[in-house]
Structure formats: structure tokens, C-alpha cells
Amino acid sequence: MSPEPTSSVYRQAAVASDGPRGAPPPAGARDRRRAARFRPGRRSAGLLLATAAVVYNDWLLEFWLPTGLDPRHSYVSELFAADQPFRVTFAIVELLAAVLVAGGALLARSAADDPWSRAGCRCLAAFGAASVADVVVPMRCAPSVEAGCEAVNPWHTTTSALVHAALFISMALFAVAARDGRSRWSALRRWIPWVPAGALVAAVSTVGPLFGHPGWHGVPQRAHLVLAGMWFALLATALLRAAPGGRGEAQTSSSGTAAGTSHS
Numbered sequence: 001m002s003p004e005p006t007s008s009v010y011r012q013a014a015v016a017s018d019g020p021r022g023a024p025p026p027a028g029a030r031d032r033r034r035a036a037r038f039r040p041g042r043r044s045a046g047l048l049l050a051t052a053a054v055v056y057n058d059w060l061l062e063f064w065l066p067t068g069l070d071p072r073h074s075y076v077s078e079l080f081a082a083d084q085p086f087r088v089t090f091a092i093v094e095l096l097a098a099v100l101v102a103g104g105a106l107l108a109r110s111a112a113d114d115p116w117s118r119a120g121c122r123c124l125a126a127f128g129a130a131s132v133a134d135v136v137v138p139m140r141c142a143p144s145v146e147a148g149c150e151a152v153n154p155w156h157t158t159t160s161a162l163v164h165a166a167l168f169i170s171m172a173l174f175a176v177a178a179r180d181g182r183s184r185w186s187a188l189r190r191w192i193p194w195v196p197a198g199a200l201v202a203a204v205s206t207v208g209p210l211f212g213h214p215g216w217h218g219v220p221q222r223a224h225l226v227l228a229g230m231w232f233a234l235l236a237t238a239l240l241r242a243a244p245g246g247r248g249e250a251q252t253s254s255s256g257t258a259a260g261t262s263h264s
Helices: 008-017 029-055 058-063 076-080 087-111 115-136 154-177 184-188 195-204 218-241 247-262
Strands: none
Touching: 029 087, 029 218, 058 076, 058 087, 076 087, 076 218, 087 115, 087 218, 115 154, 154 184, 154 195, 154 218, 184 218, 195 218
16 A cells, blocks of 8 residues: 655645646736735825815915914015014914925825925925924014015025925926826826916915015915925826725726736
8 A cells, every 4th residue: 555645745735736826916906915015005195185285275274363463565475474463373373284295295105106206295395394484593583574674595595496496396206207197196187287377376476575676476376385285286196096995996996806817
């Protein structure tokens, strides 16, 4: 009577004979597994940027706080100038907005799937860092209401310029990423001709006091902040659509399943 094939060699051979070896995984399975690792980051990034879209427009508190500044003719930076009564309140909110944008950008970068959007996320993080510096070196006083107060504070003007540069460069980079119709950023395409362009025009319209021509610069600056908030909201929407349960994620999953079925 021959011995029973109980050795590990025989067991491995028996298991291998039960089914085909080396069957390829369904098409797109590896990409879906890779994307699944980053889904929580997408959702968190989207929520942070959505919150930043609201917090970044803290100037709306002017309608409830007696700041003594005229929103039509004052910079928003004057709200947290060193000698203003509510400087601590507005400085804290500005810092919170900066942290929200930077945190959302870093999380979004881990989920970015192309070099353009990754660079855009890095610029958004730089925007947050420059915004922190903008608060650390505030205006000395409020030039719109204080005679002799200079509108150009070298350090604060520099940090404000860096904030604007980082924002507009990130917009340009995301615009390039959105050209690919398969990208999660493709939803930005319908807004790109309007929101970044409007924000740029509004930003340029605020420089009058820097050249000795103050007046009405507060209106375009606040319009610029609203448009920047809209941009953060658009980025948040694109990320949340790619998160679990989002419409973009559902479309991707269904197309991937169909592809896998057709190759089975």
C-alpha cells in the first residue's frame, strides 16, 4: 500500500492543480487599489478646503464688529493692523484660514495623480505659509483712517505679494491639470475662464494706494477674497467627488468594473 501524499510538496501541487495559475487581475484593479489608499486623504483635503473657503472671507465680520473702517476704502489687512482694536480676532481667523488651506493642500498632494496638480498643491501650501507670514508682520496702522500712516509697509507688502503669487501660480497649474478630461480636476474647466481671471483683475484693482491713489480699493479686494474662496470651494468639490460615495468616484468604479468584466 503506497503512502498517503501528505507532504507539503504534494499539498502544494494539489492546490495548484485546482485552478489556473498566473491569472491576470482584472483591468484597472491595481489602479483602483492604489487609489483606495488615498481616498481618506481626498475627503479630508476637500473638507479642509471647503472650510477655508468660508473662513478666508473673515472680512464679513465687519458687518457685526465696530471696526471703525470703511470697507469701501480700506484694505482687509487693516483689520489686523498692529493698532486696531480687533487685531487679535482677525489675526486668529486669518491664521486658521492659512492652516486650513495648507493642510488641505498637503493632503490633496498625496492624492494628486499628475505632476501639474501636485505642483499646484505645493503652491497652495506656499500660499498658506505666506498667509501666516502676512499675519506675523502686519501693517503698523490703518492708512485709510490714520493720517500719516504709510500704505506701503515693506515686509507686509512683500508677504502679501507672495500670497498673491502663490495663489495665481496654483490656479495656473490646476488649469493645466484640468485640461485632461479624465482628471478629477476636469470639473474646474468650466470655471477657469472666469474665477481666476476675475480674481486677477480684482487683485490688480487694489494697488491704487501703493502708488498714492487711495479710494474704493476695498471693494475689489473683497471681491478678490470672495473669488479666492470660490476657488477653494471648487477644489474641494473636485476632491469630494473623487472620495468614497462621491459622484466622480462612483463613475470611476462603475467604468472600472465594466472594464474588468469585459476582460474576464
